[in-house]
Amino acid sequence: xxxxxxxxxxxxxxxxxxxxxxxxxxxxxxxxxxxxxxxxxxxxxxxxxxxxxxxxxxxxxxxxxxxxxxxxxxxxxxxxxxxxxxxxxxxxxxxxxxxxxxxxxxxxxxxxxxxxxxxxxxxxxxxxxxxxxxxxxxxxxxxxxxxxxxxxxxxxxxxxxxxxxxxxxxxxxxxxxxxxxxxxxxxxxxxxxxxxxxxxxxxxxxxxxxxxxxxxxxxxxxxxxxxxxxxxxxxxxxxxxxxxxxxxxxxxxxxxxxxxxxxxxxxxxxxxxxxxxxxxxxxxxxxxxxxxxxxxxxxxxxxxxxxxxxxxxxxxxxxxxxxxxxxxxxxxxxxxxxxxxxxxxxxxxxxxxxxxxxxxxxxxxxxxxxxxxxxx
Amino acid sequence: xxxxxxxxxxxxxxxxxxxxxxxxxxxxxxxxxxxxxxxxxxxxxxxxxxxxxxxxxxxxxxxxxxxxxxxxxxxxxxxxxxxxxxxxxxxxxxxxxxxxxxxxxxxxxxxxxxxxxxxxxxxxxxxxxxxxxxxxxxxxxxxxxxxxxxxxxxxxxxxxxxxxxxxxxxxxxxxxxxxxxxxxxxxxxxxxxxxxxxxxxxxxxxxxxxxxxxxxxxxxxxxxxxxxxxxxxxxxxxxxxxxxxxxxxxxxxxxxxxxxxxxxxxxxxxxxxxxxxxxxxxxxxxxxxxxxxxxxxxxxxxxxxxxxxxxxxxxxxxxxxxxxxxxxxxxxxxxxxxxxxxxxxxxxxxxxxxxxxxxxxxxxxxxxxxxxxxxxxxxxxxxxxxxxxxxxxxxxxxxxxxxxxxxxxx
Ligand SMILES: Cc1cc2nc3c(=O)[nH]c(=O)nc-3n(C[C@H](O)[C@H](O)[C@H](O)COP(=O)(O)OP(=O)(O)OC[C@H]3O[C@@H](n4cnc5c(N)ncnc54)[C@H](O)[C@@H]3O)c2cc1C
Numbered sequence: 001x002x003x004x005x006x007x008x009x010x011x012x013x014x015x016x017x018x019x020x021x022x023x024x025x026x027x028x029x030x031x032x033x034x035x036x037x038x039x040x041x042x043x044x045x046x047x048x049x050x051x052x053x054x055x056x057x058x059x060x061x062x063x064x065x066x067x068x069x070x071x072x073x074x075x076x077x078x079x080x081x082x083x084x085x086x087x088x089x090x091x092x093x094x095x096x097x098x099x100x101x102x103x104x105x106x107x108x109x110x111x112x113x114x115x116x117x118x119x120x121x122x123x124x125x126x127x128x129x130x131x132x133x134x135x136x137x138x139x140x141x142x143x144x145x146x147x148x149x150x151x152x153x154x155x156x157x158x159x160x161x162x163x164x165x166x167x168x169x170x171x172x173x174x175x176x177x178x179x180x181x182x183x184x185x186x187x188x189x190x191x192x193x194x195x196x197x198x199x200x201x202x203x204x205x206x207x208x209x210x211x212x213x214x215x216x217x218x219x220x221x222x223x224x225x226x227x228x229x230x231x232x233x234x235x236x237x238x239x240x241x242x243x244x245x246x247x248x249x250x251x252x253x254x255x256x257x258x259x260x261x262x263x264x265x266x267x268x269x270x271x272x273x274x275x276x277x278x279x280x281x282x283x284x285x286x287x288x289x290x291x292x293x294x295x296x297x298x299x300x301x302x303x304x305x306x307x308x309x310x311x312x313x314x315x316x317x318x319x320x321x322x323x324x325x326x327x328x329x330x331x332x333x334x335x336x337x338x339x340x341x342x343x344x345x346x347x348x349x350x351x352x353x354x355x356x357x358x359x360x361x362x363x364x365x366x367x368x369x370x371x372x373x374x375x376x
Numbered sequence: 377x378x379x380x381x382x383x384x385x386x387x388x389x390x391x392x393x394x395x396x397x398x399x400x401x402x403x404x405x406x407x408x409x410x411x412x413x414x415x416x417x418x419x420x421x422x423x424x425x426x427x428x429x430x431x432x433x434x435x436x437x438x439x440x441x442x443x444x445x446x447x448x449x450x451x452x453x454x455x456x457x458x459x460x461x462x463x464x465x466x467x468x469x470x471x472x473x474x475x476x477x478x479x480x481x482x483x484x485x486x487x488x489x490x491x492x493x494x495x496x497x498x499x500x501x502x503x504x505x506x507x508x509x510x511x512x513x514x515x516x517x518x519x520x521x522x523x524x525x526x527x528x529x530x531x532x533x534x535x536x537x538x539x540x541x542x543x544x545x546x547x548x549x550x551x552x553x554x555x556x557x558x559x560x561x562x563x564x565x566x567x568x569x570x571x572x573x574x575x576x577x578x579x580x581x582x583x584x585x586x587x588x589x590x591x592x593x594x595x596x597x598x599x600x601x602x603x604x605x606x607x608x609x610x611x612x613x614x615x616x617x618x619x620x621x622x623x624x625x626x627x628x629x630x631x632x633x634x635x636x637x638x639x640x641x642x643x644x645x646x647x648x649x650x651x652x653x654x655x656x657x658x659x660x661x662x663x664x665x666x667x668x669x670x671x672x673x674x675x676x677x678x679x680x681x682x683x684x685x686x687x688x689x690x691x692x693x694x695x696x697x698x699x700x701x702x703x704x705x706x707x708x709x710x711x712x713x714x715x716x717x718x719x720x721x722x723x724x725x726x727x728x729x730x731x732x733x734x735x736x737x738x739x740x741x742x743x744x745x746x747x748x749x750x751x752x753x754x755x756x757x758x759x760x761x762x763x764x765x766x767x768x769x770x771x772x773x774x775x776x777x778x779x780x781x782x783x784x785x786x
Contacts, residue, residue, distance in 0.1 A: 128737070129657055130727045155737065156728045197732035197745045204737070263518040273762040329716060329752070336756045337516055337541050340587040347587045354748065358728045364668070 003293070009073045016077035019050065024081050026345040032084050033348065036194055037162035038201045039085030044117055052078075053091040054115030056234075058099070061111035068234055069296045072241035079245025082352040084200060086120050086159035088242065093235045094121025097167055101180055101219045101227035110165070110182070122163035124154040124183075124205050132361040134225055137178050139207070141170040147213040148172065150181065150189075153206050158359060160192045160203030167218065168207070175222025182216050183207075199355040234299060236313050236360055240292040240320040243356060247285040247320070247327040250349050254278055254331045257338075268334070277330040284323035284330075291316040311373045318366040324353040379688075381459075387452050394435070394460045401429055408465050410733075410742035412472070413545060413589050413599045420546045423471040424505070431502030436469055437476040439695075444484070445497030451695035455640060462641055472544040472597045475499040475506030477637060479552035479571070482628045485784055486569075486617035494613075495571055498549075506571075507543035508629075509553035509603060517763050519554070519630075520564050520623060524605060526555035533557075533570065533615065535608040541584065541757075545598030548574050554622050567622030571614045578608040588749040631783030633758040634767065636704030638690030645747060646680045648740050649673070649722060655739050656729060663725065672721045679714035679721075686710055700782040702771040709764035712755050719751035 005013065023043055032038055047053065055071040057063020071092065078087060091114065098110050098121070113119040126132070127139060139152030150170060160166070163185050172179040183190060189210035194203045218224060255278060258269030268274045295312040328350040332339045339346045361369075383391070403422050409415060415423075430436040431445070438454045440446020447453070461467060469476060480499040483491060498504040515521040524537025535555055542551075551572040558566035572579075582602045589597045617625040653664035653673060663669045686707035693700055722744060723730045733742035755761050770780035 129660065130729070131658060135659065195732045195734045195737070197734065197738075198748045199728065199731040202728065202732075204734075262514070263516065263521070271762075273765065325720070332752050333755060333761065336760050337511065340753045340756070342585045342587065350587070350752065354723070354731055357723060357731075362724065362727070364724060 005073060009070060012070060012073045013077060015050070016074045017080075019047070020077055020081055020083065023047075024083050026348070029081055029084065029348055030343060030345070033200065033351075036201075037085065038159075039162070044085065047085075047087065048117030052087060053117045054095075056092055056095050056099075057111045057115040061107055061115065063095070063111065063115040067300045068237060069293075069300050072238050072292070072296050075238050075242040076245035076248070079242035080249040082242070082246050082249075082349060084352075086122060086162045086201075088235075088239060089122045089159040089163070090114055090117075090120045092238050093123055093231065094165075094167060096231035096235050097121075097123060097180070097228060098218065100231045101224050103219060106182070106218060119164050120159070120162055121165045121167055122157060122159045123169075124157045124160065124166045125169040126154065126156050128153060128155050130156060130358075132365060134178065137169045137171060139168075139170045141172040141179060141181060143173050144211070147211060147216065148181065150183065150207040150210040150212060153204065155204050156195070156358070157192075157203050157205050158355075159201055160205050161194050161201065163192075166190070166192075166205060168205075169224070169228075172217070172221045177222040178225045178228070179221045180218040180224040180228065181212055182218055183210065183212055187212065198351060200351055202355060232360060233310070233313050236317050237292055237295040237299065239356065239360060240288065240295070240316045243320040243324040243353070244285070244288045244292050246349050246352060247281070247288055247324050250324075250327045250331045250346070251278070251281045251285050253346065254281060254334050257335055274334055277333045281327045281330045284327050288316075288320035288323035291319045311370055314366040314370045314373065317361065318363040318370070321357055321366075322363045324349075325357060328353045381455055383456075384452065387456050390453055391456045391460060394457055397433070398460055398464065402426060402464050402466070410740075410746040411588060412597055415545065415598060417546055420471065424502070427469045427471060427473075427502035430468070430470070431500065436502045437480070437500040438468070440476065440480065440484070440496070440500045444492055445500035454695070458640055465644070467641060469502060471505070473505045473548075474508035474552060475504065475550075478508055478629050478632055479506045481632055481785070482552075482569070482625055483571075483616055485628050485786065486621075486625045490613070491616060504549035505547075506550050506552050507548045508633075509539040509542045509551045509572075511541045512537065512539055517760060519626065520567065522554055522556050522567065523559075524553070524555045525559065526557050526568060526570065526610075528557075528612065528619075529609075531612050532609045533568075533612060535570070535572070535605045535610060537605050539603045539605075541600045542603055543581070543597075543601045544589075545583075547581075550574055551579075551603070554626060557619050557622070561620060564623040565620055567626070568619050569616045569622050569625045570610050571616065572608065572610050576608050576610065578606040580604040580606070586753065588746065588753050627783030628785060629783075630759070631700070631704055631785060634704040634708045634764065636690055636694060636700050636707075636782065636785065638692070638694055638707065639687040640691050641687075643680045643684060645718070645743065646677060648743050649676060649725070652729075652739050652744065653725060656726065658727075669725055672725045676718050676721045676725075679718050683707070683711050683714055694785070697786075700785075701779065702768040704782065705759075705764040705767040705771070708758060709761055709768065712761040712764070715747075715751040715754055719748055723748065 023046055051064055054063030055066040058065040095114050098107060114121055141148040141150050166183045166185055168181045168183045170179050170181055187210050189208040192203050192205050258274055258278060259267050261268045295316040298309045298312050331346055335346060338344050406422055407419050427436055434447030435457055438447035438449040438457055442448030476499055480496055483495055510519055512522050512524060514523060526533040526535045551574060553572055554567055554569050556566055557568040584600045584602055586600055589599050654662050656663050690703050690707050726744060730744050730748055732738055733745040773779035
């Protein structure tokens, strides 16, 4: 047993941390918070240049074919920002979905440009009747002579506004199962709109009689659910790693503040009530970290057939999502006034922990899945 | 024991009078946005005008003594006023003001006759709006550690320093503030309170950018500010409670701020949430029919009921002149921490709908999204949740022989 990162992963981590410090400091992130996409062209280009969008794209499609753990090491550093922008949407979830569900031709067509950040993919699955299960997609695709017509609404779509391709989940007439369609965001009839509120870069996509050709179908019509689940299984632990990074940053800033903030002549960290909050945060953080790492290890070491892998993934998702949320709450208790000042930076995490709370299934969703995989 | 407000004939007559008056005098185009920072200046002016009209009738601070411009009414009347205003989602005063409940009430206890005559009528009649200026960058929970200095110079005091997290949007006419009058003096024996007219030269107000301004129990606060004092000259006659006696005054002020005043208002959030849950569909049916959602809805209901009862108890205790101990900070503590738990439950119940105020999809006029932010921010004003626990412990005599007494309210 050895729970340490490899030397090469340590290097990845340092490089990623340096990049974040240089290119995505708190001040930059506060500025990006005000933008529709969450990134700037310059930042996007630089991140693409160091390969952040192609990590999970196999070499034959222009990526670096890294392991999930390698990617997670980088995402953990991104989460510490927290870095906004469609990195996960496109470089992880988008790429994995195309890889799992697409035909060889579709992989060749999309993956190389996703790997260099030229195309940005976002998954448009959830609808006003919100959920992540197999029954949550009801939007229809009506077959025509040479393709399909799509009409309906997708809601709470992450990075909808910056996507060039919307991987749209539909029910194609004549097929029981779910179908994924590669829809160019510029197709007439497609419109995206950012939703305002205590969340970032989540939008609504409306499809008003959108015509797509038959080859827009990713893989075979009606058979996308299984490959999409495989993509989810790999993507989720990476999202978890991002949340672990966020929780770590929240812990770090809280611990530091407890040492330097003086009230009643003492650093506030001397008060046991403050200690309790910080101890809670690190418990959440460590729980998140180790559930995530174990899930990654199971996936990378090809334990896919191991029946524990699914449970591990659900466990990690439930624990890290709850953990990031609670870590932020605890940090607010410790920081009091200064923590709610926007320019302090804590609220970037608070908002991100909320933005990601339901994404790819909220903790309750994953707890229920665990109840199934544990087969009581 | 009787929880039901029993109304006397006199009260019901009063109710009719209030109801008619409100119908004629509350402008119907007054917006009451979920985030009080969204209140426009025009609306603010209308709220102020309504406040003055209420003040004119003695209904703005109904139980404050008539000799100082209050209504001189009984608690029974105050209850009726509260209830009737609640029908308009309004409270007394109908805008953010720390004057009547905190500053005015403290002056009533600690001011001299001349000060009561000068300062109280404008407050109780709604002619001036007062902000409370307590917190500083280095003095939050540790209020006794304020550093802003007030130095006697002839008939004046000259004030220099900085206050943060104070006030609201759209300005005020005066500030109620605690200063340090003896930097070398013993702790708790070196502080003094002043009323500072807002137009005094040397004051600069800079808005702060917060997650949301949050509430302090009463009407929404709008945004918060930093206020800089640069050689601000205040007549010595504006010193309340005597030089270096500020901590005594503070105990009165804080007692009220910590929730001892109580409230009989309902928390409308729960009604809004229930309505939302009946409307929002998942898997084709209202989420309120889902047994798991029902459990969470009940969690929220339980939290809200306990909060309501603590507020109700304190309201009764205060007005029935019962001796208060841990009850004030308890109600404050519970409201703060249950707010956080309710926020989490609502996030689970509504899913991402809880996070958006998008007019097309949100069915709560922004209230749910605002609550996701305000329940975090509300942990801090008037003393953090943890500080409420500290005070409760002292009042209960945990680990000490002598229980700390509640601050003087009259
Ligand atoms: C929305 C909002 C509105 C506000 N409105 C006003 C206003 O109108 N006027 C005004 O003057 N101020 C106002 N405040 C300021 C508020 O009163 C302070 O934020 C609060 O008292 C806490 O002070 P602080 O932020 O400096 O935190 P700190 O005092 O620095 O506290 C940091 C942490 O230390 C803990 N702590 C401190 N001392 C102890 C102790 N002895 N034992 C255990 N734990 C301790 C706290 O609980 C907290 O977790 C407002 C604040 C907010 C956020």
